[in-house]
Amino acid sequence: MGELFSRLSEQTSRLVRSEIELAKAELSRKAKAGAIGAGLLAGAALFGFFAFGVLITTVILALSLVLDAWLAALIVAVVLLVVAGVLALLGKKSLDKGVPPKPERTAENVKQDVQAVKEGFRS
Known part of the structure; x- marks a missing residue:
């Protein structure tokens, strides 16, 4: 064996x-x-x-075919900066929703579990 x-x-x-x-x-x-x-x-x-x-x-x-070259470049640069600014604001807003990363629902569930255990010991 x-x-x-x-x-x-x-x-x-x-x-x-x-x-x-x-x-x-x-x-x-x-x-x-x-x-x-x-x-x-x-x-x-x-x-x-x-x-x-x-x-x-x-x-x-x-x-630049219809405008001066410097003006054409300036217009494109401004448009790109506006797009970059909008994307940055949207990104910051999205990040703010997740920072600080804490599991709020889980923390609430743990509090409820602790409370239930305490009540179980009392009875």
């Missing part, structure tokens, strides 16, 4: 080690794929940034 438990323990340990190795290998493959994906997204963002710059230049050049 002792030998049976010894073999069971040994096989269980071997099984656990094998599962851990399998999990490590799987996570390693997934991490590598994730890193490649993140790199590709970073490259896409960089090229998108350059494309946006070219698009802005195109708008300035198009406006």
